[in-house]
Amino acid sequence: MSDNIAAIQKKMQRKQANTGGDHSVHQITPYEIAALVVLIIIAILFIFPLYWIITGSFKNAQDVIAKVPVWFPLQPTIDNYQRLFARPAVRWLGNTVFLCAMSMALTCVSASMGGYALAKKKFAGRTIVFSIFVCAMALPKQVILIPLLKEMAFLKLHNTLWAVILPTVGWPFGVFLMKQFSETIPESLLEAARIDGAGEARTFVEIVLPIIKPGIGALAIFTFITAWNDYFLQLIMLNDTDVLTISLGIAKLQSELSNDFGLIMAGAALGSIPIIIIFLLFQKFFTRGITMGAVKG
Amino acid sequence: MQKTAVQPRQSVAMMQSRRRENIAGYLFMAPSLLFFLGFVVFPMVMCLVYSFTDYTMTSFSFSGFANYQRMFQDAIFGKALWNTIILVLISVPVTCFFSLWAASIISKLHDRTTSFFRCVFYLPVVTGSVAVTVISRNMNWLGDASTALGCIITILLTTSVGQPIVLYVSALNxxxxxxxxxxxxxxxxxxxxxWRIKWPQIMPTTLYILVITTINSFQCFALIQLLTSGGPNHATETIMYYIYYNAFKLQSYGYGSAMGIILALIIAAFSALQFKVAQTDNG
Incomplete structure (x- = not known):
């Protein structure tokens, strides 16, 4: 017991010493206080839309369109959600989750294999393949949508979720990111596996995958969020009410029932809360992924 | 004698191992290459092909540079190009400057607070354009031709600072x-x-942020489509929206593809320019 306390005290002292070390040189200036205040105000502006959507979705019909803004629903109602679920909103949400999960799974599998090959396999034409991947990343994604639409129509995939999933998986960012992570695999480990007589597949599963796991986590969450929000691609490929995503669903409600604000707010809440929760849960992976992808190799 | 006996064997072994490496490499590459070639490279090539045709619902024949000539005479395309360039010239520097400023403040805070701010500024990226537009679509300023583009730029800024801030915070750390x-x-x-110590060290990050923000601003589409449809009176027409309008509303696939090619070239030119400037800055 007393040992524990001593340890905790020691830890705290160390922590204090650490932070003291970081900040001892640094005095807080008036500029920094002012800047922090400004930043907090901007942060509130950034959170406000979300607050407005969530509270708005529980407001009754008068409050939601009131000229004098009603800051909080004093008589909360779930009316808006009842009207939302009378439409195929659950279906839209299900479509979106399927689309994102499928894009995520396929991207992770193909990109981790491809990234590993680009980083560690000295196959002929490797540099050319990699250059094409990098160049393609700099091109505007949306420019290819016209031929892509024709291609999907030809493959009879137009108006199916696969028309959105396949191009998402093909996008080169994942391979690029996984190459960055695979560079960190020590050559000696691969060498040891080779000497032990491990085959390519076994080396990949038992040596490579555990090392690049954080990278796969980053790519997974990144792909999921990107796919969730890729409005343009969804807009072009999906038309039927049955295959709409939640983003398209909300946009459809906005254009068809532009006066029913409560319903639109409920739709927007349904479209943003799940993805925010996912983002917050996997935030750590996400930050690392963004940073790794930026370090140009 | 021994030497000559060993060498061929060695080179056979080397060739075998190289062949093995090739086969393994391409097998590992196969899934990603398949998706990449099939759904990114192939459409890109087709886009170039379409741009030389008069492809519409009813016709498909080669028309040489007709689409490109038409672009030069198209006043709305000119307007869209102009708007897009204004949007890029404002949003790129503002995004970079604001995210560097914000990151320089929040990177000094405690870990928890830093990650709180990082999350908040990333929020609009996570929730996407649709959620942002839900609350801003009834702003009067969007209906006024003189203020509409300014509104769009402001909303665009909120959705584009998230990633740069994350990058700058980690670069500054x-x-x-x-x-x-x-x-x-x-x-x-x-x-x-x-300026003397930190700025040169975060230069690669700045360059990356410039390039991605430029690409994203050039492609500003969802906000326009959801909020103004390019109006009022083409005041918020951007190239990306005009491409969408021509290709998917008017079914002028050939003309839309040609504009897409021009947009890709402009973005490539901007990125190359930024690389060049950054390089001379460093050297």
Missing amino acids: NVDQSLVEAASVDGATNLQTF
Whole structure:
């Protein structure tokens, strides 16, 4: 017991010493206080839309369109959600989750294999393949949508979720990111596996995958969020009410029932809360992924 | 004698291992290459092909450079190009400057607070354009031709600072602290330390942010489509929206593809320019 306390005290002292070390040189200036205040105000502006959507979705019909803004629903109602679920909103949400999960799974599998090959396999034409991947990343994604639409129509995939999933998986960012992570695999480990007589597949599963796991986590969450929000691609490929995503669903409600604000707010809440929760849960992976992808190799 | 006997064997072994490496490499590449070639490279090539045709619902024949000539005479395309360039010229510097400023403040805070701010600024990226537009679509300023583009730029800014802030925070944390301390021992002011020590070290990050923000701003589409449809009176027409309008509303696939090619070339030129400037800055 007393040992524990001593340890905790020691830890705290160390922590204090650490932070003291970081900040001892640094005095807080008036500029920094002012800047922090400004930043907090901007942060509130950034959170406000979300607050407005969530509270708005529980407001009754008068409050939601009131000229004098009603800051909080004093008589909360779930009316808006009842009207939302009378439409195929659950279906839209299900479509979106399927689309994102499928894009995520396929991207992770193909990109981790491809990234590993680009980083560690000295196959002929490797540099050319990699250059094409990098160049393609700099091109505007949306420019290819016209031929892509024709291609999907030809493959009879137009108006199916696969028309959105396949191009998402093909996008080169994942391979690029996984190459960055695979560079960190020590050559000696691969060498040891080779000497032990491990085959390519076994080396990949038992040596490579555990090392690049954080990278796969980053790519997974990144792909999921990107796919969730890729409005343009969804807009072009999906038309039927049955295959709409939640983003398209909300946009459809906005254009068809532009006066029913409560319903639109409920739709927007349904479209943003799940993805925010996912983002917050996997935030750590996400930050690392963004940073790794930026370090140009 | 021994040498000549060993060498061929060695080279056979080397060739075998190289062949093995090739086969393994391409097998590992196969899934991603398949998706990449099938759904990115192939459409890109087809886009170039379409741009030389008069492809519409009813016709498909080669028309040479007709689409490109038409673009030069198309006043709305000119307007869209102009708007897009204004949008890029405002949003790129503002995004970069604001995210660097914000990151320089929040990177000094405690870990928890830093990650809180990072999350908040990333929020609009996570929730996407649709959620943002839900609350801003009834702003009167969007209906006024003189203020509409300004509104769009402001909303675009909120959705584009998230990623740069994350990048800058980690870049600033990675700046060599011993140099910073040495500078402050030598009596450098905060501003001097920033420009002389930190700025050169975060240059690669700045360059990356410039490039991605430029690409994203050039492709500004969802906000326009959801909020103004290019109106009022083409005041918020951007190239990306005009491409969408021509290709998917008017079914002028050929003309839309040609504009897409031009947009890709402009973006490539901007990125190359930024690389060039950054390089001369460093050297």
